[in-house]
Amino acid sequence: MKGDPEPTDPISASEIAGVADAVEALRSGAISPEEFRRRRVVMGIYPIREGPDRYLLRVRIPLGRVSPRHLRTLAETADRYATGGGVHLTTRQDVHIYGVEMRRIEGALSFLAEAGLTTREACGDTVRNIVVCPFAGVSPGEVFDVTPYAQALGARLLRHPLGQRLPRKFKIAFDGCRGADHAGLLFQDVGVRAIVSPDGRPGFQVNVAGGLGALPQAGFPLEPFTPVCRLWSTVEALLRIFDRMGDRTNRGRARLKFVAGRLGAEAFRRLLFDERETVESSDPAGGPTMPDPVVTEGADPRGHAGLPAWTGAFRQVQAGLVAFPLRIPLGDISSERLRSLAELTERTGAEARITTAQGILLTDMPEAEGESIAGALRGYGFPPPRAVSIVRCAGTDTCTVGATRVRGLAALLEEKIASMEAETGRQGPVAIRISGCPNGCGHHLVGEIGLRGVARKVNGRLAPHYMLHLGGGAREDGSALFGAPIGRIAARRVPEAVERLLRLLDAERINGEDVGETLARLGQDRFAASLIDLLEEPPERYGEEDFFDLGVSSPEVFPAVSAGKAP
Structure with a gap:
C-alpha cells in the first residue's frame, strides 16, 4: 500500500466545471443559496465562520493512507488556496482545508485532482469515506488484513448511482483486530469485523444500523457470519433499503438506524436477506473482485x-x-x-x-x-502519544452548527494534561472526546470522559457549558456503552473538572483495570461527588467572564448560532 494508493479517483473535469458553474450562478443570482448548497455538499464543500465567502474542503483519504505526494499536495493547497498554516485531521480519516475563498474553490479542487485527491462525497447525503482500522495489515493481533475489502468497497461505491441522493449520510467501517475496535464499528451504519467461522472459514461479522448524534444507537449483528463473497451484495441491499425506506421528510430521523427501529431487528434482517437475494439473482457477477483472506496466527x-x-x-x-x-x-x-x-x-x-x-x-x-x-x-516537532488522548470536533471556531468553541477547551486540556504528566509522571489511559453540539462529531458519547457543548441560561443570559458524560466506549466483548450524562459544567471550569476526574481515576484504579471497569466498580456517583461544586452551579457564582467562551478575548454574543442541521 505504499506510494499513491490505487485506485484514488481524481475529481473529473466535468465535476470541477460543475462546481465553477454553481459558484458563478450563485454570485450572479441565477441560483439560490439552497440550490448552491445542494450542488456543493456532494463535492465536500462546507461554509465556515471566517466569513460569508469562506469554505472548507473535506478531502477524502481512502483507507486513511497518505503518500508523500499527497502530503505535499495538502500542504500546498492549504498555503496556496486557503488561509494557510495547515490542515485538520478528522475522525473519518479525512482532511479539512479551511478558509478557501469562493472564487478559489475551482483552483483548489483542480490542484488536488492533479495529485489524485478528491473531495467527492466527503459530505452530503452520500456514502462517506470508509473508515479502516489504522493497524490493518501490520498488527500482530489481527484476524486478517481488512484493507483489500475496504479498498474494493470504497472504490466501487464512490460515484455509485445508489449513493448520490440518499435520505441521509451512510457510514461504513472495517476492523480486523482481535479483542479491540479501533474503527467504531458499532457506531456506523455498517460495521464490518474480520472473523473466522466455527468451521474455520474467514469472513465477516456485519453490524448494522448504528449511529451517534442526539439519538444514539449501537448497531446489531446482521447474522453470525457473512462470507467474503456476500459482502458486496449485503452492502448494496442495505443501500437499496435505505434509499427506498429512509425518511426524506425529517432529516432528524433519516438515518438507517430509524428504518431498523421502525421495523424491529428481526423484520429488518428478513427484509435485508430478501433484498440480498434479489441483488445476487439480478446480477450474479456483480460487485468488486475481492481476494480470499489470509488468516494470521494471532501472535502475542x-x-x-x-x-x-x-x-x-x-x-x-x-x-x-x-x-x-x-x-x-x-x-x-x-x-x-x-x-x-x-x-x-x-x-x-x-x-x-x-x-x-x-x-x-x-x-x-x-x-x-x-x-x-x-x-x-x-x-x-512530532510528539509521541500520551496516555490521555483528546479527540475534538471543529467547534464554533469554524463550524456553523456548533454551540461552543471546542478548540479553545481542547487546547486548555492539552496544557492541563501536560502539567499533570510532568508533576506526577503517571497517568493511566483515558479517552477524552469533545463535541460542540449534539451532532457528536467529536464522539463525546463514546469517550470515557465525554464533553458536549451546550448553552445554559443563567440570570437571563446564555452561558457556555459542557454536559459531562462518563463511561462511554467499545468493549472487548464487542458491546458498546454510551457515556451517561452527569451534569453541566461552566466552560471555564471544565479543565478543573477534568483534572479532578483524572486524579481520582489514577488514585482509585486497580492494576489491570481500564477506565470503564473502574467507573463500573466505583459507580458514577463517586465521580459526580468529586465535582459537586462544579455541576449545575447556582447563578450567584457566575461572573462576567463566564458568559464568554474559551478562546474569546473580546465580548461576543453567545452562542453565535444554535445547533442545527449540517451546512
Missing part, C-alpha cells in the same frame, strides 16, 4: 511491544519493521510538518496513516533505524 502482542525510543511504538507482524504513532495536538498539523512527514516517509519507505483519533501512524519503519527515526520525528 506482548512479543511485539514497543521501543524505548518512542512511546507506543510496536513491532509489526512483518519482521524487522516497526510502527510509530504520532500525537497530533488538537488534530491540527501545519504545512511545514506535512512536508517534513513527506520527506521522512519518502526517505524511509514508510507509510503515513491517519487514525480515527486524529493522529498519524507511521508504518513500515526499519527497526534498525528506530532510534534515529525517533530523533528525526522529535526534530520535526
Whole structure:
C-alpha cells in the first residue's frame, strides 16, 4: 500500500466545471443559496465562520493512507488556496482545508485532482469515506488484513448511482483486530469485523444500523457470519433499503438506524436477506473482485511491544519493521510538518496513516533505524502519544452548527494534561472526546470522559457549558456503552473538572483495570461527588467572564448560532 494508493479517483473535469458553474450562478443570482448548497455538499464543500465567502474542503483519504505526494499536495493547497498554516485531521480519516475563498474553490479542487485527491462525497447525503482500522495489515493481533475489502468497497461505491441522493449520510467501517475496535464499528451504519467461522472459514461479522448524534444507537449483528463473497451484495441491499425506506421528510430521523427501529431487528434482517437475494439473482457477477483472506496466527502482542525510543511504538507482524504513532495536538498539523512527514516517509519507505483519533501512524519503519527515526520525528516537532488522548470536533471556531468553541477547551486540556504528566509522571489511559453540539462529531458519547457543548441560561443570559458524560466506549466483548450524562459544567471550569476526574481515576484504579471497569466498580456517583461544586452551579457564582467562551478575548454574543442541521 505504499506510494499513491490505487485506485484514488481524481475529481473529473466535468465535476470541477460543475462546481465553477454553481459558484458563478450563485454570485450572479441565477441560483439560490439552497440550490448552491445542494450542488456543493456532494463535492465536500462546507461554509465556515471566517466569513460569508469562506469554505472548507473535506478531502477524502481512502483507507486513511497518505503518500508523500499527497502530503505535499495538502500542504500546498492549504498555503496556496486557503488561509494557510495547515490542515485538520478528522475522525473519518479525512482532511479539512479551511478558509478557501469562493472564487478559489475551482483552483483548489483542480490542484488536488492533479495529485489524485478528491473531495467527492466527503459530505452530503452520500456514502462517506470508509473508515479502516489504522493497524490493518501490520498488527500482530489481527484476524486478517481488512484493507483489500475496504479498498474494493470504497472504490466501487464512490460515484455509485445508489449513493448520490440518499435520505441521509451512510457510514461504513472495517476492523480486523482481535479483542479491540479501533474503527467504531458499532457506531456506523455498517460495521464490518474480520472473523473466522466455527468451521474455520474467514469472513465477516456485519453490524448494522448504528449511529451517534442526539439519538444514539449501537448497531446489531446482521447474522453470525457473512462470507467474503456476500459482502458486496449485503452492502448494496442495505443501500437499496435505505434509499427506498429512509425518511426524506425529517432529516432528524433519516438515518438507517430509524428504518431498523421502525421495523424491529428481526423484520429488518428478513427484509435485508430478501433484498440480498434479489441483488445476487439480478446480477450474479456483480460487485468488486475481492481476494480470499489470509488468516494470521494471532501472535502475542506482548512479543511485539514497543521501543524505548518512542512511546507506543510496536513491532509489526512483518519482521524487522516497526510502527510509530504520532500525537497530533488538537488534530491540527501545519504545512511545514506535512512536508517534513513527506520527506521522512519518502526517505524511509514508510507509510503515513491517519487514525480515527486524529493522529498519524507511521508504518513500515526499519527497526534498525528506530532510534534515529525517533530523533528525526522529535526534530520535526512530532510528539509521541500520551496516555490521555483528546479527540475534538471543529467547534464554533469554524463550524456553523456548533454551540461552543471546542478548540479553545481542547487546547486548555492539552496544557492541563501536560502539567499533570510532568508533576506526577503517571497517568493511566483515558479517552477524552469533545463535541460542540449534539451532532457528536467529536464522539463525546463514546469517550470515557465525554464533553458536549451546550448553552445554559443563567440570570437571563446564555452561558457556555459542557454536559459531562462518563463511561462511554467499545468493549472487548464487542458491546458498546454510551457515556451517561452527569451534569453541566461552566466552560471555564471544565479543565478543573477534568483534572479532578483524572486524579481520582489514577488514585482509585486497580492494576489491570481500564477506565470503564473502574467507573463500573466505583459507580458514577463517586465521580459526580468529586465535582459537586462544579455541576449545575447556582447563578450567584457566575461572573462576567463566564458568559464568554474559551478562546474569546473580546465580548461576543453567545452562542453565535444554535445547533442545527449540517451546512
